[in-house]
Amino acid sequence: MTGLDRFRDAFLKPELIERYLPDILSGIAVTLQIAVAVVVTGLALGLALAVVRSYGYRLVNAPVIVFVDVFRALPPLVVILIVYFGLPNLGVNIPSFAVLWLVLSLVLAAFAEEIFWSGLISVRKGQWDAARSTGLSHWQALISVVLPQAIRICVPPLTNRTIAVTKNTALGTVIGVGEIMNQGTSAMSLSGNATPLMMAAIAYVAIFVPVVALGSWIERRFAWKKA
């Protein structure tokens, strides 16, 4: 056996690829579903919290800031385990995929709120003044004038953070969610070979490279003419 063959059999053994492809594919389907759900709810909740914060009511902002700081500080794995193993003791049974979705959404929301917020406050105060002086409400000024300028600044950090958080779907493996990582590790224990994990790695690249591309496309779309 040549060195190349040995390498191939250790990491990309053809018969193992064939045997475990269906498992990995079903893992991809699960990961994609949870990732999309996390991106949608996480970003929406993050934006909503930043918008709420822009109204400047101190009593409302305090809990928002606490939530953001706590969820940015905690390792997602800790929260996932606490929710998954703790809630049933209160009589609340949430399926494992829902726990993963919920926790990662909250984590993404916390980071996204902070990014949207720094985008909002980076827009010069004169933009608010001009919009409000023509009779626009806070909400209208936010939607038509301030947010479009803020989002442009937010897209690159949001893309990075979204990818980082959605990659954490791999943590689902510890609570038995049948996503890519879970499929890959169980196939690895069964076969005693790293091939399924290589397949998992390739699957992650295949999923996340397009997300990066989407991010730069959105970035270009939000750009406007500069002198």
Next chain:
Amino acid sequence: MSSLLEVRGLRKSFGGTEILRGIDFSVAAQELVFVIGPSGSGKSTMLRCCNRLEEPTAGHVFVDGVDLMAPSTDINAMRRRIGMVFQAFNLYPHMTALGNVTLALRKVLGKPREEAEAIALAALDRVGLKEKAGNYPSELSGGQQQRVAIARALSLEPKIMLFDEPTSALDPELVGAVLGVMRDLKAAGMTMVVVSHEMRFARDAADRIVFMADGQIVEQGTPAEVFGNPQHPRAREFVAELSR
């Protein structure tokens, strides 16, 4: 009430510092009032209280007889009747000149797109910039940006226009066109309050000069009175400084 703008007992504090210390003044319809005074005397704050961009700590502001402080007053509805022009223009950078002018027409007045654009083009024409409708702010000179900002306010048919140092961010050669537009507005009967140190313009266009120092109005009168024979020591000092 014959005055279009009436300010009574206006006070404003930031933190513990009182910036406006009891301001009373009124502006009659079609009057052009010039507000002058040293930097930091509260001119901008006073102007911003006149449309409640700044919340007064005490006092009342009436515009066209409506009490801006009354809880029942719809401040957004009133603000479109009070045009404001800023030192830094504050055009929306992500919209064309036309988009800048149509935004409030569409969102505040609920005009359909075509009608809003027709009104906006007429307003841009009034400031001599109809042909720049499709340009973004970054493609316009400072003077042109300021004229678009004036058109943005004008398009809402304000009863009064407030100008906060409209020409002080401009290169000298661009000042004339902006003052020209303001002169046209005056000729068309617009009521205006102008914070500015354009003395030549004040002399030949202003009906009245208001001099502010340390958050109070310490002197007011015709341009000839205030510039020619100032009474208050602070005003005398200021005018002497200006005419040097």
